[in-house]
Amino acid sequence: MNDLGQAAVSADKAPRTERGRRTVRKLLEAAAREFGERGFHEAAITGITGRAGVALGTFYTYFESKEELFRALVRDMSHATRSHVAEAVAGAPDRLAAERRGLAAFIAFTRKHPELYRIVEEAQFVADDVYREHYRSFVEGYRQGLATASARGEIVEGPDELRAWALIGMSVFLGMRYAIWGKDMPPEAVADHAIDLVSEGLRKRP
Template sequence: MSEVLTPGSDRTPRTERGRKTLRRLLEAAAQEFGEKGYYQAAINGITGRAGVALGTFYTYFESKEEVFRALVRDMSRRTRQHVAEAVHGATSRRDAERKGLEAFIAFTREHPELYRIIEEAQFVAQDAYRDHYRSFADGYSRNLSAAAERGEIRGGNQEARAWALIGISVFMGMRYGLWSDDLTPAEVADATVNLIFEGLERRS
C-alpha cells in the first residue's frame, strides 16, 4: 500500500488498521473527486465519506493535492492489476488483447469515476497523468515485444503500437464503459480485437 503515498513519506501506515484507514480515505476521495471534480471537492467531504476525523486525514496526507496524486497512482495501479489478472493464462496475444479489453470495460463500469479523475489529472497533476499512461505503455510494449519474439505478431515499433492500442482502449472504455452499456464487455472486446487483428480491408 506504500506506493499510494509520496515516495519516502514517513506517514506510510505500518499497521493493518492504518492500511484500512488509508484505503477508506482513498475510496472516499475517489467518490468526492469523481462526483465534484478536483476544484469543488473538499477535504472535509472526503473525511465525511470515510467516516474519520479531520485530523486523521492529515496523518496520511498534507493537502488535497497530495491525496489526489495518491488517488491517481492508486487507481492506475488497481486498473493495471485488474487487467493483468484477467489476461493471466491467456493462450495467445490475441487472447490477451481480448481478455484485457473485456476486463477494462467491466472495470470502467464498476468505477466510472476513473475517467473524470484521470482526465482531470492532466490539469492538476500532469506528471501523475503522464505516469499513468506511461506505466501502461511500458508494460504493453514489453508484452508486444515478447509476442513478436514468439512469432505471434509482426515485428516493428512496439512502443508506437502500444500507445495506439491504449488509445483504442481509452475511447472504447469511454463509449461502452462510461456513456452506455448497450454492448456487453465481451461484445466490445470481440469487435475491437477483430479490428486489431483483421483490419478494415475486405477479405475475399
C-alpha cells in the first residue's frame, strides 16, 4: 500500500537494499490477503510466504513471528489509509469541504481494500496497543485540523478531541455499511448526506 513497510520492521531486521524493501512489501501485501481471508488465528506463515512467492526462511529475515508481521501490517494499513485521505483533502477550501472529500475518499479506499476492516477490528484482540494507536493517530490528525479550522473561523469552537472521535466513529460505520456490507450509494453521495448532517444537525428549521 505504501512505503511504511520498512519502518514497520524492527530496527535490527529493517531491509538495507531496494530488493529487501520490495520483499517486505510483498510480505505485507500477502499478509493482508491471508489475514483478511482467514483471520489471524487461522492464517499461516506458510500461507503468507506462498502468496508472496518467497521462501520460508526469507520471512524470518524480516519478522520474528506471525504476530510481529500482523502488527506491522496494521500500522502499514493505518498509514496507507491516512495518507490516502490526506491526499484527497489537500487543497480543500474549508473544513466542511475537507470532511466531505475525506469521507468519500475513505469509503472509496475501503471498497478497494475490504480486508482493512477485518484486520483492524481483529487487532483489538491480537495487538490492542496497535489497535488503539491506529485510531489515536486518526484522532490527532482530526483534532489538529479542527483546531486550525476553528482558529480560522470556519467552524464553531468546541472540544476538538471529542468532535474528532465523533467524526471518526461516523466514518467507520458509514464505511462498514457502504463499502463492506453494500455499495448501493456512491461514496460522494454518502459523504454529502453525512456532512450535511454534521453541518446542519437534526433540528428542524423554519
